Amino acid sequence: MSTEIKQLQRTLTEFAQERDWEQFHTPKNLVMALNGEIGELTEIFQWLTPEQSLSLPENKQEHLEEELADVMMYLLRLADKCEVDIIEACHKKLIKNKAKYPADKCFGSAKKYNEL
Known part of the structure; x- marks a missing residue:
């Protein structure tokens, strides 16, 4: 596995441990949280034309980056918890x-x- 991915997974684990959130980070809960973040990602593009979706304004681009990061972090936590x-x-x-x-x-x- 990529060293950068593994390091990010370690950082995410430490983040959860520092807040006593490990108890909540079961595969089931992580999938549910991931699904919620996918919904938030979807909202960014909802009602846009295909052309508009290709050139988001700066404020929506920043929001996109944040939601993509949320999706990636939950996905990495899930993979780590499931030893994938x-x-x-x-x-x-x-x-x-x-x-x-x-x-x-x-x-x-x-x-x-x-x-x-």
Whole structure:
């Protein structure tokens, strides 16, 4: 796993321990918190046109950065609690996705793998 990711996970663990929040950071609770943060991330783009979503004003860009950070931190906490090497899991999943979505069959298409 990336040293930077592992260090961030350690920092997040220390942050939780300093506040006695470890008791709340069960996989179930972390997934629920992650879902809430995804909702907050979604709100940033809600009702925007595709073009507007590509060029957010500065105040919304800052809000986007904060919500992305919240999502990432909960995801890293969840991976750590479940003893998942998130970088390795991403690499494995990318290999599976390449097999499910061969470029020559899905290029420029939004179809799901079972519709190709």
